[in-house]
Amino acid sequence: MKILYIxxxxxxxxxxxxxxxxxxxxxxxxEGCDVTVVTSFPNHVSSKKIFQSSKHLGLNVIRTFVVxxxxxxxxxxxxxxxxxxxxxxxxxIIC
Numbered sequence: 001m002k003i004l005y006i007x008x009x010x011x012x013x014x015x016x017x018x019x020x021x022x023x024x025x026x027x028x029x030x031e032g033c034d035v036t037v038v039t040s041f042p043n044h045v046s047s048k049k050i051f052q053s054s055k056h057l058g059l060n061v062i063r064t065f066v067v068x069x070x071x072x073x074x075x076x077x078x079x080x081x082x083x084x085x086x087x088x089x090x091x092x093i094i095c
Contacts, residue, residue, distance in 0.1 A: 002034045006081070008066070010039035029058045038088065040066040051087075062088070 005025055009017035021037070028035045041052070041063050052063045064084050 001032075003028055003036070005035060005037045006039075006085075007037065008040050010037060010061070012042050025059050026057065034060075036060040036062060038062045038064065038084065040064060 005021070005028075007017075007021045009015065010021050011018050021039075025035050025037055035058075037059065039061065041049070049063075050065045054061050054063075066080065
């Protein structure tokens with residue numbers, strides 16, 4: 001089964017949400033699922049990249065650029081997620 005897991009909270013950031021997202025993803029991989037996680041670049045990393053793909057212990061991780069602004073309205077956050085999904089879909093990374 002193919003699973004797309006979208007989460008802004010994912011290691012190497014530290015926190016309970018990040019740990020749960022990683023554990024859930026790895027448990028699904030251990031069960032035989034093909035898991036792809038779409039997340040943002042870590043806050044502590046200064047990168048000019050818009051997109052990066054990597055593989056870790058059978059887990060596909062796609063990192064995307066996200067504007068770091070905690071005062072966004074929900075509609076703007078939703079538009080940003082749709083933009084990321086649309087780009088991933090049209091680049092045939094997800095189906």
